[in-house]
Amino acid sequence: MAAAIKAINAKIRSNKVLDYVCSTHFWGPVSNFGIPIAAVMDTQKDPEIISGKMTGALTIYAATFMRYALAVTPKNYLLFACHLTNFGAQSTQGYRYLKYWHWGGREAQLAAQGAEAGAAAPQAGA
Numbered sequence: 001m002a003a004a005i006k007a008i009n010a011k012i013r014s015n016k017v018l019d020y021v022c023s024t025h026f027w028g029p030v031s032n033f034g035i036p037i038a039a040v041m042d043t044q045k046d047p048e049i050i051s052g053k054m055t056g057a058l059t060i061y062a063a064t065f066m067r068y069a070l071a072v073t074p075k076n077y078l079l080f081a082c083h084l085t086n087f088g089a090q091s092t093q094g095y096r097y098l099k100y101w102h103w104g105g106r107e108a109q110l111a112a113q114g115a116e117a118g119a120a121a122p123q124a125g126a
Helices: 002-014 016-021 024-032 034-042 052-071 077-101 105-125
Strands: none
Touching: 002 016, 016 024, 024 034, 024 077, 034 052, 034 077, 052 077, 077 105
């Protein structure tokens, strides 16, 4: 049995594509892509639920590990792409957070909701 497993492993390792797919240079980034996918999906949600601290931490994390992906040997471009995507998504979320909580976005949204409610009120009484 051990000889069969050894033969299968040798067969896999002799093929460059299969060797890459069976490595941590492939599966690490693939499993890590859940973070940027979730961040991209969150760009469609209400900015009120964005955590500024978590977004800041994930932006720093993505920037740090983008550098790490290129510092290892051999360079891991798939990991770099994962963290670049995450950095872009977190930067977008950070902008949305700042716009909503610090640059008047919340007030504008509340004013628009008030105007909408005010326009609907006379119709409700008729």
